[in-house]
Amino acid sequence: MTTSLCGYPGDRDEALVTYLYDDGGADAGERALFDAHVESCARCRDDLDALRGVRTQLARWSPPEPKFGMAAPQSAIRSPQSVWWRAVPAWAQVAAALLFVGISAGIANLDVRYDQSGLSVRTGWRSPARDARPGGQGSLNVVQGPAGVAQGSPMTRGSAVAPGTASSASAPWRADLVALERQLRTEFRSTQTSAAASAQPQPARTIGDAEVIRRVRALLDESEKRQQSELALRVAEVMREVNAQRQADLVKIDRTLGTVQNNLGVEVLKNRQQLNQMNLLYRASQRQ
Amino acid sequence: MTWTDEELVARSIGGDSDSFNELVLRWERPIYALAYRTIGREEDARDVCQETFLRAFRALPGFRGQAKFSSWLYRIALNLCRDWVRRERRTPVVQPPEDVDLMELAAAAEPSESIEDLVARKDLARVVERAMALLPEEQRTAIVLKEYHGLTFQEIAELVGCPLSTVKTRLYQGLTVLRRELAKNNKATL
Numbered sequence: 001m002t003t004s005l006c007g008y009p010g011d012r013d014e015a016l017v018t019y020l021y022d023d024g025g026a027d028a029g030e031r032a033l034f035d036a037h038v039e040s041c042a043r044c045r046d047d048l049d050a051l052r053g054v055r056t057q058l059a060r061w062s063p064p065e066p067k068f069g070m071a072a073p074q075s076a077i078r079s080p081q082s083v084w085w086r087a088v089p090a091w092a093q094v095a096a097a098l099l100f101v102g103i104s105a106g107i108a109n110l111d112v113r114y115d116q117s118g119l120s121v122r123t124g125w126r127s128p129a130r131d132a133r134p135g136g137q138g139s140l141n142v143v144q145g146p147a148g149v150a151q152g153s154p155m156t157r158g159s160a161v162a163p164g165t166a167s168s169a170s171a172p173w174r175a176d177l178v179a180l181e182r183q184l185r186t187e188f189r190s191t192q193t194s195a196a197a198s199a200q201p202q203p204a205r206t207i208g209d210a211e212v213i214r215r216v217r218a219l220l221d222e223s224e225k226r227q228q229s230e231l232a233l234r235v236a237e238v239m240r241e242v243n244a245q246r247q248a249d250l251v252k253i254d255r256t257l258g259t260v261q262n263n264l265g266v267e268v269l270k271n272r273q274q275l276n277q278m279n280l281l282y283r284a285s286q287r288q
Numbered sequence: 289m290t291w292t293d294e295e296l297v298a299r300s301i302g303g304d305s306d307s308f309n310e311l312v313l314r315w316e317r318p319i320y321a322l323a324y325r326t327i328g329r330e331e332d333a334r335d336v337c338q339e340t341f342l343r344a345f346r347a348l349p350g351f352r353g354q355a356k357f358s359s360w361l362y363r364i365a366l367n368l369c370r371d372w373v374r375r376e377r378r379t380p381v382v383q384p385p386e387d388v389d390l391m392e393l394a395a396a397a398e399p400s401e402s403i404e405d406l407v408a409r410k411d412l413a414r415v416v417e418r419a420m421a422l423l424p425e426e427q428r429t430a431i432v433l434k435e436y437h438g439l440t441f442q443e444i445a446e447l448v449g450c451p452l453s454t455v456k457t458r459l460y461q462g463l464t465v466l467r468r469e470l471a472k473n474n475k476a477t478l
Binding site: 013014016018020021023050051060061063064 | 317412431441
C-alpha cells in the first residue's frame with residue numbers, strides 16, 4: 001500500500017468538498033488552483049474519485065413512500081365566510097370604527113346653545129319633529145345660568161331648540177363622513193372581489209394598500225382639520241352669542257335700573273309735593 | 289398559473305387555506321424525506337412532517353420573508369428532528385426494512401428492471417441507510433441537506449447556524465466515514 005503526500009497549500013478537506021460539489025460558492029481562481037493541483041496530486045485525485053463513488057451510492061437511497069395526504073388542517077383554518085373581515089385591512093377597520101363614532105356623534109345630535117335660559121349643552125337620539133315637542137324623550141340637558149353656575153336641573157326641552165340650531169344633517173363634517181363611507185365601501189368591495197377572485201398578484205395588492213392607506217390618512221387628516229376648524233368656529237360663535245346676550249342683559253338691566261330710578265324719582269317728587277301740600281295745609285289751619 | 293412560495297405564503301396569511309394546502313403539497317415530500325433521513329423512522333418522520341406544517345401554519349403571520357420559505361420550513365423540521373433525538377435520548381437509527389417481500393418488490397419493479405436488480409438496489413439502499421446511521425447528527429444533517437436537498441454551503445451554514453468552513457469539514461468527515469463503511473460492504477459482497 002502506498003500513500004502519496006499532498007502538498008496543497010490551503011485547507012485540503014474544504015477545498016476537496018468545494019471542488020466535489022461545485023455549487024457556485026467557490027471562487028473561480030481558487031477552483032482553478034485546485035484543478036491544477038488535482039492534475040498533479042494522485043492522492044487528491046483518488047479521494048475525489050472515491051467521494052464521487054460515495055455520492056453515486058448515496059443517490060440510491062430513497063426514503064419509503066410516505067403514506068400521508070397532508071393538507072392544511074381545516075379545523076385550524078377558518079372558512080373564508082367566517083373570516084371575511086380578516087380580509088379587510090386593519091386601516092380600513094380603524095377607519096370604519098372612526099366612521100361609526102362620527103355617525104354616532106351625528107345621531108347623538110350634540111347641540112350647544114346660549115340664550116335667555118342660559119348656556120345649554122344637549123345631546124340625544126331625537127328627530128327634528130321630536131325636538132319641537134316640549135318634553136321630548138331622551139334628551140340630556142345641562143343648563144347654566146348667567147352666573148355660569150351649573151344648575152343641573154332638567155329644563156324645558158323644547159325651549160332650547162331654536163329653528164337655527166345646527167342639525168346632524170347639516171353638520172359640515174357630515175360631508176366628510178359620507179365621502180369616507182363611500183371610499184371605504186369601494187375599498188371593501190374591491191378587497192372582497194380580489195379575495196374571491198384570488199387573481200391579483202400580492203406585490204400589486206401591497207402597493208394598492210399602501211396607496212389606499214395614504215389616501216385614507218389624507219382624507220382623515222383633512223376631515224380632522226375641518227372638524228377642528230368647525231369646532232373653533234362653533235366655540236367662537238357660542239362665545240359671540242354669550243357676549244351678545246350679556247350685553248343685551250346689561251342693557252336691559254341698565255334700562256330696568258333707569259326705569260326704577262325714574263319711578264323712584266317720580267315717587268320722591270310726588271311725596272315731596274304731598275309733604276309740601278300738607279305743610280301748607282298745616283300752616284293755614286294754624287293761622288285760622 | 290403557478291404561484292411562488294412567497295405569493296402562496298402571502299395568500300395564506302390573508303386567510304386562503306387553499307394556498308397553504310398548495311404549500312403543503314409542494315413541500316411535504318422534501319420535508320418528510322429530510323425527517324426520515326435524519327431520524328430514520330418512517331412513523332416518526334411522518335409525525336415530524338405533520339408537526340412541521342402545523343407549526344409553520346401557526347407561525348405564518350410572523351413569517352417576514354427574510355429567508356426563503358423552504359429554508360424556514362427546513363429549520364422548523366430540523367429543530368423538530370433535534371428535539372426528537374433529544375427526547376428519544378438515542379442516536380437516530382435508520383431502521384432496515386423488514387425482510388424483503390419478493391411479491392411486493394415485483395409489483396414495484398420497473399418494467400426494465402429484473403427482480404435481481406431490484407433486490408440489489410434495495411440492498412444497496414439498506415447499506416447506505418446503515419452507513420448513514422453511523423454518522424454523528426451534525427455530519428448526517430450536512431450530508432442530507434447537501435446531497436438530497438441540494439442546498440448550498442451557505443444555506444446549510446445559515447440553517448444549522450455554523451460557519452461555512454464547519455459545514456465543509458462536516459461534509460468531508462461524513463463522506464469519509466461513508467466511504468469507509470461502503471467499502472467494507474463492497475468487500476463483503478465480493
